[in-house]
Amino acid sequence: MEQTFIQYMKKIQHYNEALSVLYWDMRTGAPKKGLEQRANVIGTLSAQVFELQTADELGNMLTTLEAQKETLPYITKRLVEEVREAYDLNKRIPVAEFEQFTIEKAHSEAAWEQAKEAADFAIFLPHLEKMIAWKKKFIGYWGEKxxxxxxxxxxxxxxxxxxxxxxxxxxxxxxxxxxxxxxxxxxxxxxxxxxxxxxxxxxxxxxxxxxxxxxxxxxxxxxxxxxxxxxxxxxxxxxxxxxxxxxxxxxxxxxxxxxxxxxxxxxxxxxxxxxxxxxxxxxxxxxxxxxxxxxxxxxxxxxxxxxxxxxxxxxxxxxxxxxxxxxxxxxxxxxxxxxxxxxxxxxxxxxxxxxxxxxxxxxxxxxxxxxxxxxxxxxxxxxxxxxxxxxxxxxxxxxxxxxxxxxxxxxxxxxxxxxxxxxxxxxxxxxxxxxxxxxxxxxxxxxxxxxxxxxxxxxxxxxxxxxxxxxxxxxxxxxxxxxxxxxxxxxxxxxxx
Amino acid sequence: MEQTFIQYMKKIQHYNEALSVLYWDMRTGAPKKGLEQRANVIGTLSAQVFELQTADELGNMLTTLEAQKETLPYITKRLVEEVREAYDLNKRIPVAEFEQFTIEKAHSEAAWEQAKEAADFAIFLPHLEKMIAWKKKFIGYWGEKxxxxxxxxxxxxxxxxxxxxxxxxxxxxxxxxxxxxxxxxxxxxxxxxxxxxxxxxxxxxxxxxxxxxxxxxxxxxxxxxxxxxxxxxxxxxxxxxxxxxxxxxxxxxxxxxxxxxxxxxxxxxxxxxxxxxxxxxxxxxxxxxxxxxxxxxxxxxxxxxxxxxxxxxxxxxxxxxxxxxxxxxxxxxxxxxxxxxxxxxxxxxxxxxxxxxxxxxxxxxxxxxxxxxxxxxxxxxxxxxxxxxxxxxxxxxxxxxxxxxxxxxxxxxxxxxxxxxxxxxxxxxxxxxxxxxxxxxxxxxxxxxxxxxxxxxxxxxxxxxxxxxxxxxxxxxxxxxxxxxxxxxxxxxxxxx
Missing domain, CATH: 1.10.1370.30 (Neurolysin; domain 3)
Known part of the structure; x- marks a missing residue:
């Protein structure tokens, strides 16, 4: 089980490495006409990572490993703790809400650019208010720390x-x-x-x-x-x-x-x-x-x-x-x-x-x-x-x-x-x-x-x-x-x- | 169904684009120490592509679309034909055999490099014989064309x-x-x-x-x-x-x-x-x-x-x-x-x-x-x-x-x-x-x-x-x-x- 869990986490890192190469490439000279399709590629891989990170299979592995926590090697124990934290953060937000947030975030980023260009806070304000409202809502799910x-x-x-x-x-x-x-x-x-x-x-x-x-x-x-x-x-x-x-x-x-x-x-x-x-x-x-x-x-x-x-x-x-x-x-x-x-x-x-x-x-x-x-x-x-x-x-x-x-x-x-x-x-x-x-x-x-x-x-x-x-x-x-x-x-x- | 099929094929292309960026990067200056881990990343993404390409879900979509072939738009019709061809080629080879072939291929490539370096065909011969035998075996599955x-x-x-x-x-x-x-x-x-x-x-x-x-x-x-x-x-x-x-x-x-x-x-x-x-x-x-x-x-x-x-x-x-x-x-x-x-x-x-x-x-x-x-x-x-x-x-x-x-x-x-x-x-x-x-x-x-x-x-x-x-x-x-x-x-x- 421990090895299955470790392999599972390594697989997620493989997708993350692919995503990192895609980002690095986009920011160091990828041709501009290709970027539209590139966004779809990043979307597909990110969705795959999110699916793996929030899968019930992972939740079950965590529960099993947590029950035997004291017998785990140090690194695995810490890995379980960190993954549990991220898993809970990810799982508590309803998927539909997170997707909506992602869409509004893209609009907000674009509005900020426009607003900065025009030196006009009013353009950005409604988007900023949405971002704040989303984060307040998420804090509601995550709980006050x-x-x-x-x-x-x-x-x-x-x-x-x-x-x-x-x-x-x-x-x-x-x-x-x-x-x-x-x-x-x-x-x-x-x-x-x-x-x-x-x-x-x-x-x-x-x-x-x-x-x-x-x-x-x-x-x-x-x-x-x-x-x-x-x-x-x-x-x-x-x-x-x-x-x-x-x-x-x-x-x-x-x-x-x-x-x-x-x-x-x-x-x-x-x-x-x-x-x-x-x-x-x-x-x-x-x-x-x-x-x-x-x-x-x-x-x-x-x-x-x-x-x-x-x-x-x-x-x-x-x-x-x-x-x-x-x-x-x-x-x-x-x-x-x-x-x-x-x-x-x-x-x-x-x-x-x-x-x-x-x-x-x-x-x-x-x-x-x-x-x-x-x-x-x-x-x-x-x-x-x-x-x-x-x-x-x-x-x-x-x-x-x-x-x-x-x-x-x-x-x-x-x-x-x-x-x-x-x-x-x-x-x-x-x-x-x-x-x-x-x-x-x-x-x-x-x-x-x-x-x-x-x-x-x-x-x-x-x-x-x-x-x-x-x-x-x-x-x-x-x-x-x-x-x-x-x-x-x-x-x-x-x-x- | 047609749209689902098209989206499915586009998703495979997203993974292929990620793989292409990984390859391009490896061949244009990726740091050498990182290549070992990079091979694992390519392995994970390639496996994901192969899984999508040989999934029963895809086979079922192809069968359904083939039944309504004459009513499909030209591009979709050709897409179905091409995907069917690749699907059959991939499906006919038992997965375990293909994996074994992939492993022996890696050894064969390495042996060829050695043999070329030493100008000694004898080093390469047993590997070459295996490659030929594999291809003959695959032709057995694919059928003579x-x-x-x-x-x-x-x-x-x-x-x-x-x-x-x-x-x-x-x-x-x-x-x-x-x-x-x-x-x-x-x-x-x-x-x-x-x-x-x-x-x-x-x-x-x-x-x-x-x-x-x-x-x-x-x-x-x-x-x-x-x-x-x-x-x-x-x-x-x-x-x-x-x-x-x-x-x-x-x-x-x-x-x-x-x-x-x-x-x-x-x-x-x-x-x-x-x-x-x-x-x-x-x-x-x-x-x-x-x-x-x-x-x-x-x-x-x-x-x-x-x-x-x-x-x-x-x-x-x-x-x-x-x-x-x-x-x-x-x-x-x-x-x-x-x-x-x-x-x-x-x-x-x-x-x-x-x-x-x-x-x-x-x-x-x-x-x-x-x-x-x-x-x-x-x-x-x-x-x-x-x-x-x-x-x-x-x-x-x-x-x-x-x-x-x-x-x-x-x-x-x-x-x-x-x-x-x-x-x-x-x-x-x-x-x-x-x-x-x-x-x-x-x-x-x-x-x-x-x-x-x-x-x-x-x-x-x-x-x-x-x-x-x-x-x-x-x-x-x-x-x-x-x-x-x-x-x-x-x-x-x-x-x-």
């Missing part, structure tokens, strides 16, 4: 996460970051960033990206780099973890820092233990933990002074006229430039968390009842003014900027900020074991850093829950002071505050 | 084809080609081909290939060009027809003529009528007809003098030092160079059919009983000596050179030569409707040529059988004299015989 409707959503992206925790940690982070940002603005001195926006030919960016990935220990025998419009990392199977990027010839950071970020995601997936091969446990354990790996690479390695002491010549090699006479110190100041702005995905390392807090508070209030969708633009703008000191002039640069809400992904945004706090906490714990972190960056020897992360995070895949990983790997629960201390020290120094 | 076991195999690649027809037409072609080849050898004068083997940088070859594809009317909104090891064309769906090529920096013909060849295959698929979208009829009707399109493009367009009068500057543009001071006439003589050789895939336009005839005769005698597998190397070498005047020195350059037999693809080889005869016959028929063919090539206006082929061949997909297409499109059955006349005229002129 940890005491509030919004916590049910949070739990699906970050198991165990609650508004009580987030209110606390976000409050502590904001108490440090907001004044820092104000000081930088008041101070008025900004580094010269001209060199960032000079011409860097695409071919050179691609070569530099490939070399950087190698240096970061990305395994090209188990992955590849391709070009896309909205960069992503995708897991096809444990030994096929792909990254993508986008080349902007007048802002190389899009490709280079994007690649470092996606590399962090990819290295997590490439280093999951072999024993989980082919199982649904062979993936990152949560959105927040995944983001902790990408942000560890992007910020704690990719903005490290010594890392660039070692790697800056690579940029000079591929864009000599841009970087030939730039001192690495000036480059470091430029890439650590911080300034309040309106658009999340263009935000810097310091102000980014404030963008997330705005979204979190709005989602929380939408689902816990104190905010109506129609009032979002006003609240959005007020919060931006309060936290960042800037106010959107229209909905496109305000409440319409992100697509997440259009497909009903409420509860996702906090993962980005959680990942940042986790990353700082991993770094703090790592410093005890690897006191010569800067020296390793300076010599390009990143293997010990990857190995530490593999030991504490990667290898476990989804075997352990986020809080369990964090507790075991750092000796404590979520603690935002590592992030605030890091930001305080770094920005006080860089801006001589 | 057109009076002999080998005809059953021929019919699966080229419906209606028989050894009686092939003996006749191959005899007629050989009667012209063999003496021509002997004359060229006796004559002893060969054009200068040095310019073919000069350095042509890969990036330039890629750019020239892309431009050539555009000029040949390949639709990049419904396709793309990628790099691979063994070039192929693959149909994902009617609007996603991909080509691949291989770049040899010291023999540009591999990429450029390869691209023209695959373009012929691709244009066939891109121009099938929209009414066949999503159905298994939305594909080429046979191997031979498919090859007639690739060879039409490769030889009748791609070796046309006026075509190069128009396109030679493109080669000069991307490889100036190679072609800058070459006269287009000398280039034409070089690319039409003919000389007896041992390796089929490196053979020239004139001698190629002789290579095919060797394989045909061996297959025919193997299945109709007068030849044993163990005697193949000797017979192979004797036939090469007889037809081409050259004798292999070992099995790697002899009987082991092609992989087709290792996976049991007997009956396939003749398609290559049939395609060539068909192509010459299309060209002859086209000349009546398009008397200014050369002028169109000279001005780069290839649309009327593609439109003619679309009208006579492409649009029908698999709605019509090969002989039906040929009869309706050219007014007669297979007639090899168009090929022999073409070769006679061309090579007598080029070699001043």
């Amino acid at each position: 940890n005491g509030s409707p919004y916590n049910t959503l949070l739990d699906q992206f970050e198991p165990g996460m609650t508004t009580a925790i987030l209110d606390d940690v976000f409050g502590k982070v904001r108490a440090v970051v907001a004044p820092l940002v104000q000081q930088i603005v008041a101070n008025g001195k900004q580094p010269n960033t001209d060199m960032l926006f000079k011409h860097f030919p695409k071919d050179g960016q691609r070569e530099a990206s490939l070399e950087l990935l190698r240096r970061l220990q990305y395994d090209f025998d188990a992955g590849r780099l391709d070009e896309t419009v909205h960069p992503f990392m995708i897991e096809l199977n444990r030994n096929d973890i792909r990254v993508t990027t986008k080349y902007d010839e007048y802002d190389f950071r899009s490709a280079l820092f994007g690649v470092i970020h996606e590399c962090g995601h990819a290295i997590y997936e490439q280093n999951i233990d072999e024993s989980l091969t082919g199982l649904p446990l062979c993936t990152g354990t949560s959105m927040g933990i995944h983001e902790s790996q990408s942000l560890f690479y992007e910020n704690f390695i990719g903005r490290n002074e010594q890392f660039w002491a070692y790697n800056f010549p690579l940029l000079q090699q591929y864009s000599l006229q841009q970087f030939g006479d730039v001192a690495v110190d000036d480059f470091l100041k430029a890439i650590n430039f911080a300034k309040p702005s309106l658009i999340r995905i263009e935000a810097d390392e310091l102000t980014y968390v404030l963008h997330i807090m705005v979204r979190y508070e709005l989602e929380r209030d939408l689902f816990n009842g104190s905010l109506q969708a129609k009032d979002l633009p006003q609240r959005w703008n007020d919060l931006y003014e309060e936290y960042l000191g800037v106010r959107p002039q229209n909905d496109a640069e305000g409440v319409l900027q992100d697509m997440h809400w259009s497909d009903g992904s409420f509860g996702y945004f906090p993962s980005y900020a959680l990942g940042y706090m986790y990353a700082a906490q991993w770094k703090h714990a790592m410093d005890k074991d690897i006191p010569n972190f800067d020296e390793l960056c300076a010599t390009g020897d990143l293997a010990p850093i990857r190995e530490w992360l593999t030991e504490k995070v990667h290898r476990h895949g989804a075997l352990k829950k986020p809080f369990e990983l964090l507790q075991e790997g750092t000796g404590e629960g979520l603690n935002p002071t590592y992030l605030t201390a890091y930001l305080q020290e770094k920005y006080t120094r860089l801006y001589a505050l | 057109n009076g002999s076991p080998y005809n059953t195999l021929l019919d699966q690649f080229e419906p209606g084809m028989t050894t009686a027809i092939l003996d006749d037409v191959f005899g007629k072609v050989r009667a012209v080609v063999a003496p021509l080849v002997q004359q060229i050898v006796a004559n002893g004068k060969q054009p200068n081909t040095d310019m073919l083997f000069k350095h042509f940088p890969k990036d330039g070859q890629r750019e020239a290939s892309l431009e050539l594809l555009r000029r040949l009317q390949y639709d990049f909104d419904a396709g793309r060009l990628d790099e691979t090891v063994h070039p192929f064309m693959i149909e994902l769906n009617r609007n996603d027809i991909r080509v691949t090529t291989k770049y040899d920096e010291y023999d540009f013909r591999s990429a450029l003529f390869g691209v023209i060849h695959e373009c012929g295959h691709a244009i066939y698929e891109q121009n099938i009528d929209e009414s066949l979208t999503g159905l298994p009829l939305c594909t080429g009707t046979s191997m031979g007809i498919h090859e007639s399109q690739s060879l039409f493009y490769e030889n009748f367009i791609g070796r046309n003098e006026q075509f190069w009068a128009y396109n030679f500057p493109l080669l000069q543009q991307y490889s100036l030092q190679q072609f800058g001071d070459v006269a287009v006439d000398d280039f034409l003589k070089a690319i039409n160079f003919a000389k007896p050789s041992l390796i089929r895939i490196e053979a020239d336009e004139l001698t190629y059919v002789l290579h095919i005839m060797v394989r045909y005769e061996l297959e025919r005698d193997l299945f109709n009983g007068s030849l044993q597998a163990k005697d193949l190397p000797q017979r192979w070498n004797d036939l090469y000596e007889e037809y081409l005047g050259v004798r292999p020195q070992n099995d790697a350059e002899g009987v082991l050179q092609d992989m087709h037999w290792s996976d049991g693809s007997f009956g396939y080889f003749p398609s290559y030569a049939l395609g060539y005869m068909y192509a010459a016959q299309w060209k002859h028929a086209m000349d009546k409707d398009i008397p200014n063919f050369d002028e169109l090539c000279a001005t780069g206006d290839l649309a009327p040529i593609r439109e003619w082929l679309t009208e006579k061949v492409h649009r029908h997909g698999a709605l019509k059988k090969p002989f039906e297409l040929l009869q309706e499109g050219t007014g007669e059955g297979l007639n090899p004299t168009y090929l022999t006349a073409y070769l006679q005229e061309k090579y007598t002129r080029l070699y001043a015989l």
